[in-house]
Amino acid sequence: EKLGDVDIAEAEDFIRQHHSENPGLGPVEARLAEVHAEIAATGTYRHTPEELAFGARVAWRNSSRCIGRLYWRSLKVRDLREVSAPADVARECVEHLRVATNHGKIRPVITVFAPAEPGTHAPVIHNEQIIRYAAYRGADGGVLGDARNLALTELALEQGWQPPVIRGPFDLLPLMVSCEGHEPAMLRVPADAVLEVKLSHPDLPWVAGLGVKWHAVPAISNMRLRIGGIDYPAAPFNGWYMGTEIGARNLADHDRYDLLPYIAKRMGLDMSSEATLWRDRALIELNRAVLHSFALAGVTITDHHTESKRFLTHLEKEEAAGRKCPADWSWIVPPVSGGLTPVYHRYYDTDELLPNFFPAAKPSGCPVAH
Amino acid sequence: EKLGDVDIAEAEDFIRQHHSENPGLGPVEARLAEVHAEIAATGTYRHTPEELAFGARVAWRNSSRCIGRLYWRSLKVRDLREVSAPADVARECVEHLRVATNHGKIRPVITVFAPAEPGTHAPVIHNEQIIRYAAYRGADGGVLGDARNLALTELALEQGWQPPVIRGPFDLLPLMVSCEGHEPAMLRVPADAVLEVKLSHPDLPWVAGLGVKWHAVPAISNMRLRIGGIDYPAAPFNGWYMGTEIGARNLADHDRYDLLPYIAKRMGLDMSSEATLWRDRALIELNRAVLHSFALAGVTITDHHTESKRFLTHLEKEEAAGRKCPADWSWIVPPVSGGLTPVYHRYYDTDELLPNFFPAAKPSGCPVAH
Numbered sequence: 064e065k066l067g068d069v070d071i072a073e074a075e076d077f078i079r080q081h082h083s084e085n086p087g088l089g090p091v092e093a094r095l096a097e098v099h100a101e102i103a104a105t106g107t108y109r110h111t112p113e114e115l116a117f118g119a120r121v122a123w124r125n126s127s128r129c130i131g132r133l134y135w136r137s138l139k140v141r142d143l144r145e146v147s148a149p150a151d152v153a154r155e156c157v158e159h160l161r162v163a164t165n166h167g168k169i170r171p172v173i174t175v176f177a178p179a180e181p182g183t184h185a186p187v188i189h190n191e192q193i194i195r196y197a198a199y200r201g202a203d204g205g206v207l208g209d210a211r212n213l214a215l216t217e218l219a220l221e222q223g224w225q226p227p228v229i230r231g232p233f234d235l236l237p238l239m240v241s242c243e244g245h246e247p248a249m250l251r252v253p254a255d256a257v258l259e260v261k262l263s264h265p266d267l268p269w270v271a272g273l274g275v276k277w278h279a280v281p282a283i284s285n286m287r288l289r290i291g292g293i294d295y296p297a298a299p300f301n302g303w304y305m306g307t308e309i310g311a312r313n314l315a316d317h318d319r320y321d322l323l324p325y326i327a328k329r330m331g332l333d334m335s336s337e338a339t340l341w342r343d344r345a346l347i348e349l350n351r352a353v354l355h356s357f358a359l360a361g362v363t364i365t366d367h368h369t370e371s372k373r374f375l376t377h378l379e380k381e382e383a384a385g386r387k388c389p390a391d392w393s394w395i396v397p398p399v400s401g402g403l404t405p406v407y408h409r410y411y412d413t414d415e416l417l418p419n420f421f422p423a424a425k426p427s428g429c430p431v432a433h
Numbered sequence: 434e435k436l437g438d439v440d441i442a443e444a445e446d447f448i449r450q451h452h453s454e455n456p457g458l459g460p461v462e463a464r465l466a467e468v469h470a471e472i473a474a475t476g477t478y479r480h481t482p483e484e485l486a487f488g489a490r491v492a493w494r495n496s497s498r499c500i501g502r503l504y505w506r507s508l509k510v511r512d513l514r515e516v517s518a519p520a521d522v523a524r525e526c527v528e529h530l531r532v533a534t535n536h537g538k539i540r541p542v543i544t545v546f547a548p549a550e551p552g553t554h555a556p557v558i559h560n561e562q563i564i565r566y567a568a569y570r571g572a573d574g575g576v577l578g579d580a581r582n583l584a585l586t587e588l589a590l591e592q593g594w595q596p597p598v599i600r601g602p603f604d605l606l607p608l609m610v611s612c613e614g615h616e617p618a619m620l621r622v623p624a625d626a627v628l629e630v631k632l633s634h635p636d637l638p639w640v641a642g643l644g645v646k647w648h649a650v651p652a653i654s655n656m657r658l659r660i661g662g663i664d665y666p667a668a669p670f671n672g673w674y675m676g677t678e679i680g681a682r683n684l685a686d687h688d689r690y691d692l693l694p695y696i697a698k699r700m701g702l703d704m705s706s707e708a709t710l711w712r713d714r715a716l717i718e719l720n721r722a723v724l725h726s727f728a729l730a731g732v733t734i735t736d737h738h739t740e741s742k743r744f745l746t747h748l749e750k751e752e753a754a755g756r757k758c759p760a761d762w763s764w765i766v767p768p769v770s771g772g773l774t775p776v777y778h779r780y781y782d783t784d785e786l787l788p789n790f791f792p793a794a795k796p797s798g799c800p801v802a803h
């Protein structure tokens with residue numbers, strides 16, 4: 064076994080798991096012998112398409128921070144392991160969006176690009192998500208747009224990205240992909256591939272006039288997928304949104320769009336002290352607006368009450384299947400009304416299981432060209 | 434060292450900590466020699482009044498689930514180590530309430546009763562808190578009162594407690610104290626020792642008509658205080674309330690007073706689906722009512738936004754003092770609008786430090802007489 068070679072034990076564990084959860088595949092020994100021989104000869108091995116799909120789905124099932132895992136078997140796996148050129152990767156990310164968006168009836172999808180293999184280089188997507196809004200720092204120090212993406216926006220500008228002539232709070236950033244030995248690529252995400260939902264509110268008509276919107280598909284694009292000892296650094300995946308991700312974090316966090324003071328003012332709330340709970344009231348109305356607007360637009364979304372119940376169903380199913388289901392309490396309990404959700408009132412296993420997704424090796428804002 | 438003897442290492446650690454945090458006490462060696470000799474002779478040792486006060490305050494400082502620790506130095510320590518007879522303990526719990534209540538300007542207080550020592554028995558308070566409301570199961574299976582206290586209520590009835598002729602949702606349970614070798618005691622907590630706050634709402638006048646109230650002083654009475662190897666099984670302590678404890682747990686939890694569906698109905702909310710966030714809206718109004726009513730009654734209370742900020746101040750102060758401050762994320766982050774509070778957006782040390790408070794050895798509903 065050489066440095067950089069696949070960990071044989073991890074490969075074996077995975078192949079055994081694949082067979083034991085899929086008895087129809089027959090005895091595991093033949094496949095194990097193949098994998099051993101391939102690793103001995105090349106330092107790595109190739110997953111069969113079935114192994115790749117199973118591995119990706121189990122990586123989701125093992126994502127201890129994800130409340131949406133009841134649907135893990137339904138993940139659509141796009142096997143694009145032959146694709147590694149940055150321009151092709153970027154183009155296929157756009158295609159991923161189209162497949163996932165599905166006119167609002169969102170499908171959970173993962174696109175798996177070329178793995179990291181001894182002697183070759185794997186592509187890396189620098190955007191945290193396929194769809195990200197730019198952030199511009201103004202002369203007064205204030206930020207226009209999504210402050211989370213300041214570094215990514217700077218990177219795009221360095222790479223020659225031309226922002227719109229009139230900069231706005233929701234300018235789409237280009238996809239930035241690199242792969243050692245290739246020309247890095249930057250691709251504008253076409254507007255017609257990005258379904259967006261304009262915010263309105265069931266009772267507060269002025270919300271529709273705020274010009275606030277969000278995109279329909281959350282597609283994380285900088286996490287590393289690891290299956291059976293093999294790393295897939297570019298493997299963007301998406302589910303659909305839980306409303307709080309938009310209404311309690313993206314649009315509400317102080318270092319994101321920070322809308323609560325503005326909404327509270329428009330609601331006419333008494334903001335003279337924290338004890339009036341003006342923040343909490345504005346938060347709920349913002350979250351109502353998100354759920355209402357997505358439903359109105361026919362875009363799949365879930366609320367934190369429903370999703371918490373579904374997660375407990377998932378736990379029961381996993382237990383019935385004789386499996387552990389690790390979960391990270393602080394990520395599973397929603398950021399709104401945590402105590403009202405059944406996921407609040409219990410503890411979880413916290414083992415880390417494989418296959419799984421791992422954080423980007425480098426901050427997503429790192430330079431494309433080194 | 435005999436079984437049941439004090440752990441000498443733990444005693445030493447504590448004495449050293451007391452001296453190192455209080456340089457005015459002078460060199461530690463003389464006191465260490467005393468403690469060693471006392472343990473050798475008796476199997477245990479007695480804390481000086483200063484050690485007891487310091488130990489109780491540090492036990493609070495080390496309570497990783499408590500968000501209110503900024504005030505740890507202010508804890509008033511009632512040294513009642515000579516008291517162990519159940520009837521006296523119960524009487525002094527009532528006195529604790531009066532000292533702590535202070536006409537609404539609540540003082541953090543701990544009353545330390547006799548320690549567990551080799552050869553003698555320590556008193557145990559069976560009530561989880563000094564003030565607890567009874568729970569009665571009706572013929573239809575429903576519960577009148579605080580369902581959390583079903584077992585404690587049953588225990589009181591077994592011991593001969595006479596509930597009010599007309600049972601209500603807020604009937605005070607008697608204090609139940611036992612101590613091996615003594616007659617167990619049951620004491621009615623006099624109504625004039627229990628300050629209560631009637632719920633009203635700044636905008637919803639019908640809330641005042643609901644007849645909902647809560648007590649002013651949360652005084653946990655079944656946790657074991659452990660200082661320098663010595664256990665104090667009866668050491669009730671209190672702070673003041675953070676509003677969410679009442680508004681998001683005691684009055685809201687499904688297995689407590691479960692008021693949200695009722696409040697939502699009275700508010701006329703659309704309860705046809707979870708996505709209308711009717712639970713969340715009712716929750717915020719209930720919490721506004723709690724904070725409003727306590728303020729109106731001149732009773733100390735804090736809101737979760739203010740208290741979260743104070744806790745971060747506490748962390749900074751502890752860091753500046755060169756100390757770790759362990760904290761349990763899932764207890765520190767409030768059950769309402771977690772994501773809005775600054776305590777949500779970070780992790781904490783999780784070591785368990787001594788001195789500290791520990792859960793009751795037995796469920797609080799265990800029989801008084803064995």
Ligand code: HEM
Binds near residue numbers: 172303305
């Ligand atoms: C189908 C609907 C889905 C829902 C409703 C859902 C919900 C969520 C939520 C609410 C979070 C927390 C996000 C945050 O607080 O930043 C999360 C995290 C996560 N989810 Fe899901 N998810 C879904 C699909 C998926 C899929 C398809 C995958 C992978 C194949 C996945 C893997 C993950 C991972 C790895 C994280 C942690 C991300 C991180 O560490 O930043 N989820 N999910």
Ligand code: HEM
Binds near residue numbers: 501
């Ligand atoms: C002065 C005002 C105080 C405030 C605002 C405060 C706040 C809180 C809150 C909100 C909790 C969580 C309660 C729950 O979710 O059930 C808690 C737990 C706790 N607090 Fe404090 N606290 C205060 C004073 C004290 C004092 C004086 C002590 C001890 C001397 C203390 C020791 C603890 C302990 C041991 C817990 C954990 C209880 C358990 O495990 O059930 N606190 N506190």
